[in-house]
Each structure stands twice: as C-alpha cells, then as structure tokens.
Amino acid sequence: MARALDKYLRKGLSGTTFCPGCGHGILLGSLLRAVDELGLDIHKTLFVSGIGCAAWIPSPHINADTLHTVHGRAVAYATGAKMANPELTTIVVSGDGDLASIGGNHLIHAARRGIDLTVICANNEIYGMTGGQTAPTTPIDAHTMTDPEGNQYRPFDLAALVLAAGADYVARWPVTRARALTESIKRAISTHGFSFVEALSPCPTQFGRRNQFDSIPALYDDLDAHCVERGTSEAAPATNGPRFEIGEFSRSDLFANGSAEQK
Amino acid sequence: MxxxxxxSRSPETSxxxxxxxxxxxxxxxxxxxxxxxxxxxxxxxxxxxxxxxxxxxxxxxxxxxxxxxxxxxxxxxxxxxxxxxxxxxxxxxxxxxxxxxxxxxxxxxxxxxxxxxxxxxxxxxxxxxxxxxxxxxxxxxxxxxxxxxxxxxxxxxxxxxxxxxxxxxxxxxxxxxxxxxxxxxxxxxxxxxxxxxxxxxxxxxxxxxxxxxxxxxxxxxxxxxxxxxxxxxxxxxxxxxxxxxxxxxxxxxxxxxxxxxxxxxxxxxxxxxxxxxxVETESYFLDDAKVAVVAYGFTARSALAAVKACRKEGKAVGLLRLKTLWPFADKEVAKLSAHVRSIVFPEMNLGQLAGVARQHAQCDVVSLPQTNGRVISPGRIRGTIAKVWD
Structure with missing residues (x-):
C-alpha cells in the first residue's frame, strides 16, 4: 500500500489478516484511493460490514467509524445509521455470501429504496472464513467443501440482481483492474442513491486450491482471462468457465443477454 | 469521568x-x-x-x-x-x-x-x-x-x-x-x-x-x-x-x-x-396474608379482583404485582415467601416465571398456567386459591 494512504489506516495494527494472494488488500487500496481522491471527510464517513473475510476490509483497518455487524445484516444496520444521520457518507463493504446469501433480502430492499448507500461486494465466489463452502456466486462445476463433486446450481449475477431491484449505480471489476475499480468506487460514493460495486477478488486459499490452480498468479490470470469489458472489442474468453462482463451497468442492460423475449 | x-422537559402550566x-x-x-x-x-x-x-x-x-x-x-x-x-x-x-x-x-x-x-x-x-x-x-x-x-x-x-x-x-x-x-x-x-x-x-x-x-x-x-x-x-x-x-x-x-x-x-x-x-413491585393486602398471588401484566388485574373477592370471604390473601420482570424480583419473592404458606402464580404461559419464582421462594409456588389465548379469569384464580387454602 502506498504510504500516502497510511493516514487512513488505524494505528497499532501489525498487518492484515488476509491470506497470501487474497484480493481483498487490493480492494482496500482501491477504496482508500477513492476516499482520498474524492477528498471525503473520513470523520463523517461510516464503514459498515457483516461477517466474513471481506467484512474485515474496513474493520479494524480503516481509521474511521466502523460498524462490524452480524452475518448478513450490514445493509440493514447501514440503512438505520444513514437515516438517523444523513450527513454520514455510509459505505458497506462485505462479501458475496454475506450480502447475497444470508443478507440477500436486505440487499434487494436497500436497492429498491434507493437510500444513499454505497455497497461494495468483495466477490470471491466461495465462503472463505468458514472453510470453503459453496456460495450463491460459486460457478457451476467449481469444487467446494460442500460440493466436492462440483457445484450444480447457477450463481447469482449480482449486478443484474441489484439493477432489477432498482440500484442507481452498478459496476463490476476484478481487482486486477484496480484503477477502473477505484474510479467506479468514486462514482458509486458520488451517486446520490443506492450504488453497488462488485469487486471480483480471488481466494487462493479456499477457491484456488480446490480448483486446480497451481499458483496464485495462475488464479489471477484466469480471472482476468474470464473478464470481458463492456463496450470494447475485447475477445470472449477462450477457456471454459464463468465469463464476467465487467464495467458499468444500467437498467437498460438488464435483458440484453439471452432474454430478448422479456424486452 | x-x-x-x-x-426534564419544561413543566406544563396546567x-x-x-x-x-x-x-x-x-x-x-x-x-x-x-x-x-x-x-x-x-x-x-x-x-x-x-x-x-x-x-x-x-x-x-x-x-x-x-x-x-x-x-x-x-x-x-x-x-x-x-x-x-x-x-x-x-x-x-x-x-x-x-x-x-x-x-x-x-x-x-x-x-x-x-x-x-x-x-x-x-x-x-x-x-x-x-x-x-x-x-x-x-x-x-x-x-x-x-x-x-x-x-x-x-x-x-x-x-x-x-x-x-x-x-x-x-x-x-x-x-x-x-x-x-x-x-x-x-x-x-x-x-x-x-x-x-x-x-x-x-x-x-x-x-x-x-x-x-x-x-x-x-x-x-x-x-x-x-x-x-x-x-x-x-x-x-x-x-x-x-x-x-x-x-x-x-x-x-x-x-x-x-x-x-x-x-x-x-x-x-x-x-x-x-x-x-x-425492580419495581406493588403490594396489595400482603401485611397479614397467608396466601399470596404473584402476577404481572393483564393477569394481575384478574389477580387483584380475585384477592379482593377472597378478602370478602375472610381469607387473608394478598397480591404481589411485578412491574419489572427482568431483572427478576428475586429478593421480593424470597421475602414474601418467608411470610406466606403458599404462592399462587397465574400467567398466560405454561409457568415460565413461576419456575423462576420457585428458585427463590421458601414456600410452595403453585403455578396456574393458561395458554388458550384468553385472559385468566378472576374465578379461575379464586379456584386455585381455594384449593391451596384448604
């Protein structure tokens, strides 16, 4: 992390608890760069998180008000705090299991209300902290502790989910494209309304080692190879497996892919 | 520190x-x-x-x-x-x-x-x-x-x-x-x-x-x-x-x-x-009571009616009403139990607080449970008091 961002980090911490190769540190960097470049008053900014590895991105690392809640409820806690004090820039940072499984109902209702919240979802496609179980974002055929023969159920498309629920700003980037991620976090925070940024953040410990990735760079290369930036001539991924459309999304995109009959 | x-909010003039x-x-x-x-x-x-x-x-x-x-x-x-x-x-x-x-x-x-x-x-x-x-x-x-x-x-x-x-x-x-x-x-x-x-x-x-x-x-x-x-x-x-x-x-x-x-x-x-x-409680007719009813919520209204009816019959019965449920009125129940023969405890569940009272009482605590979705009548409480009295 650049020394320039040290001022946002809580004193007295010896390091992060993230595993080697975890993408969450890059996301923390992107988030703090966004805070810095926007010139946010950190003492009027509230970071809310749930339970899981991603919930530890803001708490305790960021030297601001942090609310580390119970599993799945971060968005509901944030809603109460923001309603009670609208001057608080309120940013939720949590994982895909926390926000989209146990907390899925709170997520879509917050998107529906359009209260001024920014939700950043660190999507590692698996439950990391609890030991590598299938998440609602786990790709079909991926191996997990609870699906050792491969997951048979479709993953959520989180961007489409929150868009359909009414989100005002939605973007998705892998942490391998940190500059674009930072810019989207800035736009999300600046948007008055419900904003959602999905950060694809690899988990070598729980996902990589169960899915035949021999090294951390191999996992990152694979993620990047499966991302196709919207509105560019980037080639579709050559390999099998999940394909992520990345970039910014709008409501008009909702039925663009394979659902023409719903137009 | x-x-x-x-x-206090500003007092009203009237x-x-x-x-x-x-x-x-x-x-x-x-x-x-x-x-x-x-x-x-x-x-x-x-x-x-x-x-x-x-x-x-x-x-x-x-x-x-x-x-x-x-x-x-x-x-x-x-x-x-x-x-x-x-x-x-x-x-x-x-x-x-x-x-x-x-x-x-x-x-x-x-x-x-x-x-x-x-x-x-x-x-x-x-x-x-x-x-x-x-x-x-x-x-x-x-x-x-x-x-x-x-x-x-x-x-x-x-x-x-x-x-x-x-x-x-x-x-x-x-x-x-x-x-x-x-x-x-x-x-x-x-x-x-x-x-x-x-x-x-x-x-x-x-x-x-x-x-x-x-x-x-x-x-x-x-x-x-x-x-x-x-x-x-x-x-x-x-x-x-x-x-x-x-x-x-x-x-x-x-x-x-x-x-x-x-x-x-x-x-x-x-x-x-x-x-x-x-912990707040209220006492009714407890000074010379031989049997006490302990009750809370709406049930205490029926209990007070029952106690008054018993007094008319000449039975020394009183009521300890619990305004605070938690923390539990353990000292008050213990003190009461040292002076009465029995405690009758009506409540609209299967004896949840009667069980707690029993942990602190020296005397018998008779649970009077009712879970039919209706308030407990004074008559039912009187009936239990009468059984305990005899």
Whole structure:
C-alpha cells in the first residue's frame, strides 16, 4: 500500500489478516484511493460490514467509524445509521455470501429504496472464513467443501440482481483492474442513491486450491482471462468457465443477454 | 469521568387531563415523551397500531425518522445503526417478530447499544393465535439470544403503564446502554381506558464522552460493573463497534480469555448493580396474608379482583404485582415467601416465571398456567386459591 494512504489506516495494527494472494488488500487500496481522491471527510464517513473475510476490509483497518455487524445484516444496520444521520457518507463493504446469501433480502430492499448507500461486494465466489463452502456466486462445476463433486446450481449475477431491484449505480471489476475499480468506487460514493460495486477478488486459499490452480498468479490470470469489458472489442474468453462482463451497468442492460423475449 | 445525564422537559402550566385511549397508543406517546426519534418496524398483529402512529408522529417532528423495514431482523438492525448515529430508537413487534430479533438483541447487548423493544405478546408458539393474548415471551427476552446477557423488561397492567413504563424502558436503556423491553400482553396493548399523558417526564440520556474523544474507551470501564461513555458516528471517535469479543477500545480480541470474561460479566453486572432501582413491585393486602398471588401484566388485574373477592370471604390473601420482570424480583419473592404458606402464580404461559419464582421462594409456588389465548379469569384464580387454602 502506498504510504500516502497510511493516514487512513488505524494505528497499532501489525498487518492484515488476509491470506497470501487474497484480493481483498487490493480492494482496500482501491477504496482508500477513492476516499482520498474524492477528498471525503473520513470523520463523517461510516464503514459498515457483516461477517466474513471481506467484512474485515474496513474493520479494524480503516481509521474511521466502523460498524462490524452480524452475518448478513450490514445493509440493514447501514440503512438505520444513514437515516438517523444523513450527513454520514455510509459505505458497506462485505462479501458475496454475506450480502447475497444470508443478507440477500436486505440487499434487494436497500436497492429498491434507493437510500444513499454505497455497497461494495468483495466477490470471491466461495465462503472463505468458514472453510470453503459453496456460495450463491460459486460457478457451476467449481469444487467446494460442500460440493466436492462440483457445484450444480447457477450463481447469482449480482449486478443484474441489484439493477432489477432498482440500484442507481452498478459496476463490476476484478481487482486486477484496480484503477477502473477505484474510479467506479468514486462514482458509486458520488451517486446520490443506492450504488453497488462488485469487486471480483480471488481466494487462493479456499477457491484456488480446490480448483486446480497451481499458483496464485495462475488464479489471477484466469480471472482476468474470464473478464470481458463492456463496450470494447475485447475477445470472449477462450477457456471454459464463468465469463464476467465487467464495467458499468444500467437498467437498460438488464435483458440484453439471452432474454430478448422479456424486452 | 462520565455519567448518564438526566433532564426534564419544561413543566406544563396546567396538568394534563386524562385521555381515553388505546394501550398501544399510550406506549407510542410514552416513547415520544422519552425522546424516541427513530422507529424501524415490520407489520405484525397485535402491535401494528404503534407503527401506524409512529409513521405519523415521527414524520411530524423535524428530527424524527420512521422506516418500515423488510423484516424484523432488518428492523432491529436499523435500530442499532440509528442508536449509534445518535437517536433514541425503538421498534414494536410480537412473538414471531421477536423470535427473528434474537440475533440483534444479542448484538445490542454485546455492543452496549441503548434501544427499546416493545413486545405486544400474542398466543404462541409460532404463528399461534395472532389476535389473541399470551405471555409466552417472558423467558425468550431473558434467554432467547445465545450467550449471557441481562435485559431490562417491564410488564404494564394498564394503559397508564403502557405510557409510564415505556418511558422507564427508554431511561434504563439509556442509563445502562442495554436493550430494554416493554413486555406487554395483547390484552393491555388493546385495552382502552383513561390515562394521563404527562408532558414533563423525567428523561435520561446515555453516558457521553467527556474530554478528548481519542481517549474514550466506549466498551470498557475500570469498574467491573460500569457503563462506558458512548460516542456517536460522525464525532471523530473512529469507533470500532463489533459483536465479536472486544477490548475497551473496540478491537476484536477473539482469543483472549480474560477480555471475554471481563466483558461478559460486566454486561450483566452493570444491570444488576442498579437492580434495586430497576425492580419495581406493588403490594396489595400482603401485611397479614397467608396466601399470596404473584402476577404481572393483564393477569394481575384478574389477580387483584380475585384477592379482593377472597378478602370478602375472610381469607387473608394478598397480591404481589411485578412491574419489572427482568431483572427478576428475586429478593421480593424470597421475602414474601418467608411470610406466606403458599404462592399462587397465574400467567398466560405454561409457568415460565413461576419456575423462576420457585428458585427463590421458601414456600410452595403453585403455578396456574393458561395458554388458550384468553385472559385468566378472576374465578379461575379464586379456584386455585381455594384449593391451596384448604
């Protein structure tokens, strides 16, 4: 992390608890760069998180008000705090299991209300902290502790989910494209309304080692190879497996892919 | 260094006249008089009148916030977020909603978040009889969330107490930084009778930081039963609020046995240290009583009628009415049990508090349970008294 961002980090911490190769540190960097470049008053900014590895991105690392809640409820806690004090820039940072499984109902209702919240979802496609179980974002055929023969159920498309629920700003980037991620976090925070940024953040410990990735760079290369930036001539991924459309999304995109009959 | 603060609203020039109103309405007015400025809730019978009135009254206030959440889990979550943002906060629910709120209750206890939960109890378990009365939640509020904690809970028997005890619930929630309950039953929530809604009520605010904000320990005190000062979001305290075990500053300490032990013991000790002030009871005809009825909520009205009828028959029977359910009136029950032959304990569940009373009583405690969704009649209580008497 650049020394320039040290001022946002809580004193007295010896390091992060993230595993080697975890993408969450890059996301923390992107988030703090966004805070810095926007010139946010950190003492009027509230970071809310749930339970899981991603919930530890803001708490305790960021030297601001942090609310580390119970599993799945971060968005509901944030809603109460923001309603009670609208001057608080309120940013939720949590994982895909926390926000989209146990907390899925709170997520879509917050998107529906359009209260001024920014939700950043660190999507590692698996439950990391609890030991590598299938998440609602786990790709079909991926191996997990609870699906050792491969997951048979479709993953959520989180961007489409929150868009359909009414989100005002939605973007998705892998942490391998940190500059674009930072810019989207800035736009999300600046948007008055419900904003959602999905950060694809690899988990070598729980996902990589169960899915035949021999090294951390191999996992990152694979993620990047499966991302196709919207509105560019980037080639579709050559390999099998999940394909992520990345970039910014709008409501008009909702039925663009394979659902023409719903137009 | 810090203390809770007390204040009174400016006294009215003339004392207010009695009004004829619904119990649930009186609880709402009590909350507003106590300083409640945030309500989050989810529709549920038989508590919804409270949410309906809050939806109007809070929106009339410049600093009032009302939000209907997607479920009761979200309601208590929003409540806690709002409390840390500086509002006195409340929700209202009934059994099925209360069950969903158990995780938030534990989080509020662990993070020492002042908040008030009004529970208008109906007949359970599960959906049970949504429009009919019960008192089946009295042990749930005490033990329903995992781990050890100590809530404060009051049991009103009248529309007047729906107002008065809601204010007390707020004041103790604030003074002790705990979740506090108005644990009413449907019969009192839906009772209509006269009550005086005083304007000049005594209100307490949570202990607030004095001195440099960076030196504040929001989650620990030097005393084993202290209440730490509570900064709010946006004040520069760089708060670390977490439901994980934490040190006085808020840092997670999930492997330290001493910090876990000190914290969990203080969460209960701080409430018990004020036990004699919190626990309120009323005595009727107890001076020479040979048999005592112990009752709470609407049941205490039937119990008083039964006791008066027994007195007319010449039986020395009295009533101990519990206004506070948690902490439990253990000393009062113990003292009573030293002077009477038997205690009769009617309640609208299968003997939840009678079992607790038995742990403290020297005499026989005869449970009179009823779970048919109807209030216990004075006649039934008299019948049990007669059996005990013979």
């Amino acid at each position: 810090t203390d809770s603060t007390i204040s 004392s207010p006249k009695p009004e004829y109103l619904l119990g649930n309405v009186a609880a709402t007015e009590g909350a507003l008089a106590a300083g409640c400025r945030f309500f989050a809730g989810y529709p549920i019978t038989p508590s919804s009148e409270i949410m309906h009135l809050m939806a109007v009254r809070l929106r009339e206030l410049e600093d009032g916030v009302f939000i209907q959440m997607e479920d009761e889990i979200a309601s208590i979550s929003a409540l806690i977020g709002a409390a840390w943002a500086g509002k006195k906060s409340m929700t209202a629910t009934s059994g099925p909603g209360l069950s969903l709120m158990m995780e938030g209750l534990g989080y509020a206890a662990m993070t020492e978040t002042p908040c008030v939960l009004v529970d208008i109890q109906r007949a359970g378990p599960s959906t049970g009889q949504a429009t009919h009365v019960g008192s089946g939640d009295v042990l749930q509020v005490r033990h329903g969330s995992h781990g050890d904690y100590m809530p404060v809970a009051f049991s009103p028997w009248s529309v007047q107490e729906m107002f008065d005890l809601t204010i007390k619930a707020f004041n103790w929630a604030e003074r002790l930084r705990v979740p506090a309950f108005l644990l009413a039953d449907e019969a009192v929530g839906h009772l209509r009778e006269s009550a005086v809604l005083k304007k000049d009520v005594e209100t307490w605010d949570r202990p607030r930081p004095q001195g440099p904000i960076e030196e504040v320990t929001p989650f620990g005190t030097a005393e084993p039963d202290g209440v730490p000062p509570m900064p709010h979001f946006g004040e520069g305290a760089n708060l670390l609020v977490t439901g994980s075990t934490h040190d006085p500053r808020g840092f997670r300490k999930v492997d330290d046995p001493d910090i876990q032990d000190t914290l969990v013991n203080r969460l209960t000790a701080k409430v018990l240290s004020k036990r004699d002030e919190i």
